Amino acid sequence: MALTKADMAEKLFEELGLNKREAKELVEMFFEEIRGALENGRQVKLSGFGNFNLRDKGERPGRNPKTGEEIPITARRVVTFHPGQKLKARVEAYAGTQEQ
């Protein structure tokens, strides 16, 4: 089962004794602050986890896969995630018996 915001709030409720509403708010705010920083052009570094970086990509030629018609892909700004050494090492140790 995938980890969701509800699971994260539940953990804060259990481990910090926050009430459920506070826990839910804190989890929501955590992700919202990261989104807000990125939206303002600010890259985000979470030590022990990884960095969220921004990249501007120029316009490039594209194609409508259905019709084959040529349409330019407009310039855009994208988020990229770079896992930190610690996270990479922990994930690498996972033997991976089940397929994702």
Next chain:
Amino acid sequence: MTKSELIDILSQHQKHLTYKDVEFAMKTMIEQMAQTLASGDRIEIRGFGSFSLHYRPPRLGRNPKTGDSVPLSGKYVPHFKPGKELRDRVNSSIGKVEIREA
């Protein structure tokens, strides 16, 4: 933005929580996320994105000093796919704000 700045901001918003509480909450959230990936599970946060593992098959690497080839075993690496809200909000800032270091 760094983890400590994020703790500052969250504790300003949550006046009833101390800095220490927010620091512990943040540590708990990040650890839970890392632990989820380390045990091979996905993370799905609507409007933010999903984290999953991608498999990298075994390959022959090289020792850059000696040039000897070294067999490298297959491994998993974390992968992030931004969600629609994050994608749209970030994309709408192109040309309006400069990209700044964390």
